[in-house]
Amino acid sequence: QCSVHKPPEQGPQWRRRPGAGGARFPSWSLTTQATDGVIRGDSGPGAAAEEEVRRLCQGFMAPPVSGPQELWRRRRDMRGRMELLIMETQAEVCRALAALDRGAAFAVNTWERKEGGGGISCVLQDGHIFEKAGVNVSVVFGNLSAEAVQQMKSRKTLKDKDGKLPFCAMGVSSVIHPKNPHVPTVHFNYRYFEIEEADGTKQWWFGGGTDLTPTYLNKEDAVHFHKTLKEACDKHDPKLYPKYKKWCDDYFYIKHRGERRGIGGIFFDDLDSPSKEEVFQFVQSCAKAIVPCYIPIVKKHCHDPFTPEEKLWQQLRRGRYVEFNLVYDRGTKFGLATPGSRIESILMSLPLTARWEYMHTPPENSREAEILEVLRNPKDWVH
Template sequence: MSVTLTRLQTATKSTARVFTPLCKGTIHHQGVDLHSSLRRPYSSFRKLTSLPLTKWFPRSVSTRLMSYGINVTSGGYRKGVFLVTGAATVAGLAVGVCHFQRAEMASRIVLPEKDEGDILERCKSFMCSPITDVHVLQERKDEMSTRMEMLILETQAAFCKALEQVDGGSFKVDRWQRKEGGGGISCVLQDSKVFEKAGVNVSVVYGNLPEEAAKQMRSRGKVLKAKDGKLPFCAMGVSSVIHPKNPHIPTVHFNYRYFEIEEADGTKQWWFGGGTDLTPMYLNQEDAVHFHSTLKEACDKHHPQYYSDFKKWCDRYFFINHRNERRGIGGIFFDDLDSPNQEEVFAFVKSCARSVVPCYLPIVRKHVNDSFSPEEKAWQQLRRGRYVEFNLVYDRGTKFGLATPGSRIESILMSLPLTARWEYMHEPVKGTKEAELMEVLRQPKDWI
């Protein structure tokens, strides 16, 4: 699918070194045809090797070990264990607070890509014209807000087109505006051949930070200096939840976001957050290894400790406390990344966003024709009920979005499945595949 932009009458030809879906449904990543690679068996994906490990203490006091929750005090950088303090999440309009305030990025291993291509040329592949006026994007092409908006629009288009290829249906593209500033693009495929409900949303919003959001950020350690009680902000992100019809195809979720606040003296605070996680209804060891290996490869390009720490963070975050179980088998999750510098954090987020298609689509293709029984479908519905419980009870982004003026409720609740089920006092029979899944949800394991 190709969208013609009314303001893009002329464009210079340029080859972008980015994850860009081209015309006729072909998706390329740095010159590689991903659709052909997605059909390869798992054995074709190369195994990963560990890189030399260097971890650092951040220059801060009263921080917490990300992996272990231990309080420490540090007066400067020194070798030790990778640390994270609290986090405040802004996903589109949904501003939430995570377990930690701040994740300290470690030293760089790879150089970020700076040549991201011509904006007009890149816009041709999007599901819709950009939220920000394309002329403004061109004028501010080197600013992080522009680069991030281009990345999330490309991620949305790449994932939607990959899903359309395997499903045969087409996403409904719904463009919306926020009267307080900004807007978004919601792409939804509903009750189709393979996917019962698939949503891929992008939002770019700006204005003055709501007082409730500012209070939550300050409670987590953010020092925000307002001018006349106002804090101008810009928030953007791409978020997706996919609910397949077949219970042997897992549900997947990903979200990558950027937040920027301008303080009274004109300085800006910024941070990134995001993650990708898998929720299978039936445990498949090969699927789990492939999914986590692909995410680890993306993380290892930047630091060998990222996957391990962000995997643990993911297991902690997607926890349904009242059920004493995780939502799924995890993946990676991180928030409030703002060091060592903006360029390196953006390069890391870009690697994670580009891993979404290769970590999920091979699993979909593998199981798309699997047969299933009515009993297996009923189990899928019960597990979807748990998904709903987490999103409405615990997910901070959803909860805050529902309470924030100007929120687009349809886009926030896009994450909920079309159908779900709750049974009184249900517990799977011991020794069954359903019981096998529950063991992993109650006791997370390392897959690689």
């Protein structure tokens, strides 16, 4: 199902979701103390709690995958709380992008996976500011394929039954490619996995991160981006940012090029300690840092003049983005190995346009050479 949704600049407006029997859902967000209470799992009992969840669901880009009643039933369960968080994050980011891009409309697709679950894909394409911006939510469950089981086993010791593992995976993921080469691309992903082993034991873990890929280096922007993420991490433990910053630099490494994809940010995976609640609170802080770490940079540069040569360099750098995503990215490989996955959502991260030139080398001491030096030798941006 697909609808076109233009988030409002002021006040509540309404949109109609196809196939929903004429039901309409308001397109503003309810990021309030009550909202946070629902996500924390400490909302009140009975009808009051159910109404809180319903009101929160009204602020999403589309009705949640699990439905308001199921989310209310699971409001104290991590699967329910995480779905609320990723839906709220999707809506918040889409509103911020649309407001910048002269109220541009997102194409909103709701999709179902016959093996279990589904998702909501929101894509803005050929806007005034953004060439392609996608924010995807998925909530899927069922049994992992043999290939996906092997990918999981490479990171965890898991006891499958006849090569199968019942699982639930949910997350919000986004890649935003602006038109202007002076505005960087941003990527974020926050996810939760739950797997049931053959003996009934459940294993769980969180993963995620936010990272920046500029075409040209702007040191002030790099400092702002990393400082904002560091502040989110420091609320929980000052040791987290340096650890996850290095992990990000190592993960987004294009081995065959000897370059990082961008100037990093934070990245973590298989996170299952100190406790489920503490990790969730950390993930929530990181998700809430997305808009403040990126949107001010877009506002600052979206109207900067640029030359055809600068646009060409942007296209060449996007070629590197494609190479990493198709060759190395763990999420892409997991999605392609999971039966019933929606390919359009998995490949949503790819730019609308990219370019490859044979043996292209930028001139010495140029701005193009400057960013290459940072990609080959990551910097500390906050000390």
